[in-house]
Amino acid sequence: MNTDELHIVLRSAEKLIGSWWQDDRRNWCAYCGIAMRRRAGKNSPIPLNKSSRDHIIPRVHSSASPTIPCCVECNGVKGRSSMPDFLNSEYLKTKRKKKHKHKWPMAELWFVAGLASLKTSQSLLASSAKDPKTSLADI
Numbered sequence: 001m002n003t004d005e006l007h008i009v010l011r012s013a014e015k016l017i018g019s020w021w022q023d024d025r026r027n028w029c030a031y032c033g034i035a036m037r038r039r040a041g042k043n044s045p046i047p048l049n050k051s052s053r054d055h056i057i058p059r060v061h062s063s064a065s066p067t068i069p070c071c072v073e074c075n076g077v078k079g080r081s082s083m084p085d086f087l088n089s090e091y092l093k094t095k096r097k098k099k100h101k102h103k104w105p106m107a108e109l110w111f112v113a114g115l116a117s118l119k120t121s122q123s124l125l126a127s128s129a130k131d132p133k134t135s136l137a138d139i
Contacts, residue, residue: 009118029071030054030109031078031092033100036071048073056083056116066116068104083113 028035029049036051053067058080070078074095078086086092087109096103104112 007122026069027051028069028100028102029074030068030104031070031074031086032095032098033103034071035102036069046072054078056113057120058082061120066112066119068112083109083116087113 031054034049037049038051048071050072052070052072052075054070054075055065055067057065059065060080074092077089077091081089087106096106
């Protein structure tokens with residue numbers, strides 16, 4: 001698949017899930033579904049339901065990874081874990097049993113993980129195209 005075909009696939013996929021920054025999904029954790037607070041009080045500990053963004057592919061692996069809304073607690077637990085490891089974790093299984101209505105469906109979370117992988121592939125292909133001495137094995 002060349003970069004143009006990959007770009008078309010990415011745009012089509014993004015249209016399917018929409019932009020969570022521009023709708024109500026930004027107000028709830030994608031993983032557990034709790035309502036998130038935008039601000040914490042001064043001189044007080046950061047609450048576990050404080051809003052944050054989770055890099056789907058941890059920044060140590062990809063600096064251009066897409067993000068999704070999540071609470072500080074879920075973001076801290078996921079840490080540098082891969083998305084598949086986190087989605088299959090006991091922590092997440094336990095959190096999702098609480099039946100918060102705003103959590104994203106598992107199918108959507110897996111879809112976003114795949115989309116993030118495609119975006120990372122696209123950026124790696126683009127960077128290797130700029131440097132003809134770099135092969136995909138070097139990346």
